[in-house]
Amino acid sequence: MSDEDAERDDRDASTPGTEDGSRDPAVDAVQTVIEAARDRVDPDEDERARLESVAKRLLERAEAAATDRCPDADALQVGSSARDTWVSGDRDIDVFVRFPPRVDRETLETYGLEVGHETLPEGHEEYAEHPYVKGEVEGFDVDVVPCFRLEDATDIRSAVDRTPFHTQYLLERLDADLTADVRVTKGFLKGIGVYGSDLRTRGFSGYLTELLVCEYGGFRQLLEAAREWTVPVHLDPEDHGPADLAFDDPLVVVDPTDPERNVAAVCSAENVARLQHYAREFLENPDLELFDDDDPEPLTETELRAHLERRGTTPVAVRFDAPDLVDDQLYPQLYKSLSGITQTLDDHGFDVFRGTTFADETAVIFAELAVAERPGVERHQGPPTSVKGHAKAFYDAYADDPDTYGPFLEGSRYVAERDRECTTAEALLKSDRIFDVGLGAHVETALEDEYDVLIGDDVRALLGEFGTNLRTYFEPRP
Incomplete structure (x- = not known):
């Protein structure tokens, strides 16, 4: 039996059936759509080869430029392209250049930009927590980012220092089946409009998506869990303990590499609810169209x-x-x-x-x-006459104003009507x-x-x- 056949049998064995041992048609329909989605999101051999070739050349170029300046610097590929969780059509390559912690922040930024420009001669500088170089190589969008090489993610000096730890953590846990399910999950999240941790989308980052698939054991298992979520949701993959209770977000996923960080902090309540809605929708009525992320036609x-x-x-x-x-x-x-x-x-x-x-x-x-x-006048309700000081102040403020109706009494309170400004x-x-x-x-x-x-x-x-x-x-x- 081939490895591919064995993996298929494993998947089939884990798929629920009916009491008489036959396959549940509803579950079969879900699995059929998942397989069709997988064909859509998996990069083909040519696409993989192009990315690997470009990434290899960039890493060699970045490491040579980095070690020229600091002999014990290095470069590594991070992000989805390093973990094989990238979706067909994605064009991102992230190169991180790591410098030892003895390098000060100012020097790191200087070296980082110099290495970035040598790696991407036609690139341009952008700024996040510190500057980095961004460019395009053979159709791929490339970031060359400097960071510190640290022993523990809790010792970070800037947010990007965590990224190599994230890559290492996931590479140790993602097998071929989970990696494939991550790609399907990303395709689904894109289709329903919640993929991306940018502050415009306020959705699910790639790292968060990968953690959720690992936590639940697959794409379908994630959807089955999400449809039953009671917000707020608290997940702690490495059992760091009660630190997760300190987060006040609709979805909490404690960073396995840093217990003081919620990986899902940027996720809006609306996007967590949107995932729940479409998890239920897909499991009840599986439809490949839910993986379509095309913009609608403009309104006429x-x-x-x-x-x-x-x-x-x-x-x-x-x-x-x-x-x-x-x-x-x-x-x-x-x-x-x-x-x-x-x-x-x-x-x-x-x-x-x-x-x-x-x-x-x-x-x-x-x-x-x-x-x-609105009408040309607006009401201002004052205090009861029994509140002597405030009542007198309100009355005196309007009593001699020719543009005011009143003050007069409604019940025990003063009321004045005056011209509305807008x-x-x-x-x-x-x-x-x-x-x-x-x-x-x-x-x-x-x-x-x-x-x-x-x-x-x-x-x-x-x-x-x-x-x-x-x-x-x-x-x-x-």
Whole structure:
């Protein structure tokens, strides 16, 4: 019997059946789709050979440049391409250049950039916790990142120092079947829109995905567990102990190499819930389309108008030039600005129905309002007359104001009605009040330069740049 036949028999033996020993048709359907997905996500021999060839040359080049500067430096490949968990079509190669801990931080950064530029002569510098070099080689996206070579992940000096420990940990635990299931899991997470730990997606990183597959023993087993999760979920692969109780996140996976870190900290509650939803959906109705991560077609003007007529809401958008930031810096500021702007719209009585944000060349804070216009006056309710000091202060503040109705009494309380400063959401957003809300620093600077307020049918102007985003917004799915 060939190794391939033996592996297939092992899989079949672990697949549940009916009481009479026959295969459960529902389980068979799940396995059939998983096998089809595996054909989709597994790199072929040519793809593997190309990546291995490029990675080998880059490692040799990086190590030669590193040891020229520090004889006991080295270079290693990390990430999914090093662990064979990369999905067909992925084009990422991560080269880490390790320097001994006796090298100071400033020297590490200097050497790291020099090695990066020698390895990638046409590369450019980018900045995370410290600078590194990024470039493209034969269609592969390559990062050359300096770090310290340490004995223990708990001794890290920067976040990237953990990465070699992650690679070593997983290489010791991932066999061929689990590696294949990791690729299927990544394909599934991409298809449902939750793959990626960037601060735009706030989903599942590659490392987290691999840990979950190891923890549960496979793709299907992970889905079966996830559909039963009760949030918050706490997993501690190496039984570090009660440290996991210190994390306040919907999903906690204690880093096996560092008990003080939650690998899933970036995962939003919404994305944890999304995985639960589609785990149930897939196991009940297995469908290969759940592995499709294609963007939807842009919303058309006719479709947008139909949605607005049906919903009866008033859309409003604040549009401005997108700050020149990487997504991990831009999107936290956009999310903060979305929260601040929608909160002030609510506070002024315009009742935000739903909101979102997106960016490309320009950036947009988008909201639907249940109320687009308020009366010309607004009420201010004061204290009861029995609260002598506060009651007198309220009365005196409005008693001689010619623009105020009252003060008068409703029950035991003073009430005053005065002119409303902004009777429409458009007027509010065009006023200086927009700068009183919680905005991201770079967003605030961009708004100070110039911004547009689009309301009602004027949001059609967004379709050219954000038609896909608007379809996702107006035709939401879990």
